[in-house]
Amino acid sequence: MENTLNLLSRRAGFNTALRHFKSVNAFAEDVGEGYNLADVLNEALEDGSLERYQVRAVLNALLVEKLGYVTRAHNLEATIDDAEPIIEALSKWGKIHVVLCYYHPQAGLYVINPANPAHWDGVLPLVRDEYFLMLVGPATGSPDHRTLERAADDVLKVLYGKSVKDDSAYRGNRRVLKPAADIPSFDETQPARAVTSAVTTEAPAQPAAQRGGSRKRITPKYSVVVTNELFHNGNVEAWKKIIASFQAKYPGLDVLIWYENERINDINSLFKWGKVKHGVPIMFSVAGDEIKDVRKLQRYLYEGASPRFEAFLKGGYDQVLDLF
Numbered sequence: 001m002e003n004t005l006n007l008l009s010r011r012a013g014f015n016t017a018l019r020h021f022k023s024v025n026a027f028a029e030d031v032g033e034g035y036n037l038a039d040v041l042n043e044a045l046e047d048g049s050l051e052r053y054q055v056r057a058v059l060n061a062l063l064v065e066k067l068g069y070v071t072r073a074h075n076l077e078a079t080i081d082d083a084e085p086i087i088e089a090l091s092k093w094g095k096i097h098v099v100l101c102y103y104h105p106q107a108g109l110y111v112i113n114p115a116n117p118a119h120w121d122g123v124l125p126l127v128r129d130e131y132f133l134m135l136v137g138p139a140t141g142s143p144d145h146r147t148l149e150r151a152a153d154d155v156l157k158v159l160y161g162k163s164v165k166d167d168s169a170y171r172g173n174r175r176v177l178k179p180a181a182d183i184p185s186f187d188e189t190q191p192a193r194a195v196t197s198a199v200t201t202e203a204p205a206q207p208a209a210q211r212g213g214s215r216k217r218i219t220p221k222y223s224v225v226v227t228n229e230l231f232h233n234g235n236v237e238a239w240k241k242i243i244a245s246f247q248a249k250y251p252g253l254d255v256l257i258w259y260e261n262e263r264i265n266d267i268n269s270l271f272k273w274g275k276v277k278h279g280v281p282i283m284f285s286v287a288g289d290e291i292k293d294v295r296k297l298q299r300y301l302y303e304g305a306s307p308r309f310e311a312f313l314k315g316g317y318d319q320v321l322d323l324f
Helices: 011-032 037-047 052-066 084-090 145-159 233-249 268-273 294-304
Strands: 070-075 096-104 108-112 131-138 222-225 254-259 262-264 281-288
Touching (some): 011 052, 037 108, 096 145, 222 294, 233 254
């Protein structure tokens, strides 16, 4: 039988587990005081004191196992590209907490409090047929399972722009996390602290080291207008070469392609559809931690979508161009 405690047999593994347990307890205190766990986790991710790989474990341990949140797995029935109505409706629901776990194919897991405008930055659009997990629980007190199930149904209505007849069971003052609040620390030299602890007025002696825990950023969508008569196979191959060169220079960045508000995972499909013609825009965005050279990428993609695409087809099939 495999020993599941092997991680704890060495000092490094034991210390890692111990720091994680302390931080989970700190997060539990914040949730117990009425804060949405999505707000708390995102603050910790942005600060770099929480690593991305820990998020799923924290969500399951606290919201599913400990607090018994209602879970609802859902595939989107329509594309959501505007969050304003969602924010307006759910920001009034202070008696419940809603957490959306959405896995972006390029940027990774997003943990969203749908009442928090900042959590929608870089996420939209949520494309039809894509998957998310919704967790719904009480802001304070013991869970009323029937009310939470009904709330989950009503959240889906709000996501699709429908009205909720009676939301009185959810309405109340929402507790908002202060931006300047401390967050749990994963530094070996510091104990974990609750998010709600007092804010110190003293500046730290030196800035905390970057730990790479924050989620990836996504730029706005940039337009590339096709100036060739048709975005044909030559244009497709040019774009592949340009993107390969960009990602060779910046391996931590991903290039996302969009057409008619649909994410394109295979650029070849743009040619196969036969829809992309002269004057039609193709959109792209870049996802990553330290985004650079987006304007240069846009200029190259524009050239690749023009009659001058052949300039990018030089060299062997597997040869990466030195463009950036």
